[in-house]
Amino acid sequence: DAKTTQPPSMDCAEGRAANLPCNHSTISGNEYVYWYRQIHSQGPQYIIHGLKNNETNEMASLIITEDRKSSTLILPHATLRDTAVYYCIVRDPYANNLFFGTGTRLTVIP
Amino acid sequence: AAGVIQSPRHLIKEKRETATLKCYPIPRHDTVYWYQQGPGQDPQFLISFYEKMQSDKGSIPDRFSAQQFSDYHSELNMSSLELGDSALYFCASSPRDTTISYEQYFGPGTRLTVT
Numbered sequence: 418d419a420k421t422t423q424p425p426s427m428d429c430a431e432g433r434a435a436n437l438p439c440n441h442s443t444i445s446g447n448e449y450v451y452w453y454r455q456i457h458s459q460g461p462q463y464i465i466h467g468l469k470n471n472e473t474n475e476m477a478s479l480i481i482t483e484d485r486k487s488s489t490l491i492l493p494h495a496t497l498r499d500t501a502v503y504y505c506i507v508r509d510p511y512a513n514n515l516f517f518g519t520g521t522r523l524t525v526i527p
Numbered sequence: 528a529a530g531v532i533q534s535p536r537h538l539i540k541e542k543r544e545t546a547t548l549k550c551y552p553i554p555r556h557d558t559v560y561w562y563q564q565g566p567g568q569d570p571q572f573l574i575s576f577y578e579k580m581q582s583d584k585g586s587i588p589d590r591f592s593a594q595q596f597s598d599y600h601s602e603l604n605m606s607s608l609e610l611g612d613s614a615l616y617f618c619a620s621s622p623r624d625t626t627i628s629y630e631q632y633f634g635p636g637t638r639l640t641v642t
Binding site for chain 1: 531558560562569570571572575577582583585615617619630631632633634635636
């Protein structure tokens with residue numbers, strides 16, 4: 418799986434959009450970008466995934482650059498409950514495991 | 528909606544003892560994954576099963592073994608426990624067709640403490 422690079426931490430004001438970047442410059446053509454988050458000591462939670470088109474669901478939006486070398490997860494209106502470690506994972510859909518890198522610790526501030 | 532169930536939620540064992548962790552996947556999910564998360568670390572993949580067969584293996588110690596049963600639940604057996612085995616153990620499940628693995632849904636975890 419391709420290596421990803423994320424900032425170690427970010428703050429976001431409550432009610433504002435949180436934009437979490439991820440670099441994956443060595444991504445290959447069949448690899449998807451997945452985002453998971455882990456709220457303190459809970460099981461990781463799937464958020465969204467995409468291949469090359471932008472994706473949106475009830476939790477977040479995923480913007481993938483045209484060259485697919487980077488992406489941004491957008492939480493449109495961050496709440497205190499969104500405070501968590503966010504993991505960007507690049508993965509071959511045929512692979513079984515998820516490789517959790519360091520992730521970004523997002524703190525939503527009241 | 529039904530989620531992944533793990534039991535027990537907390538387990539305390541002494542060094543050299545054995546432990547068995549159980550995982551009940553979401554209904555109609557036939558693939559199970561096990562992850563270990565040490566204190567202050569990120570989750571690490573241990574092993575996975577698809578249709579009761581081991582499908583992939585990560586950094587699982589030889590002292591650990593796992594299996595998936597006919598009802599798709601899975602058990603992680605850990606022997607000769609060491610202090611370093613103290614960690615959160617997560618189970619995840621996903622549906623799968625014959626080739627593609629979909630997003631994984633995680634359980635709440637079992638916190639194992641080895642004293």
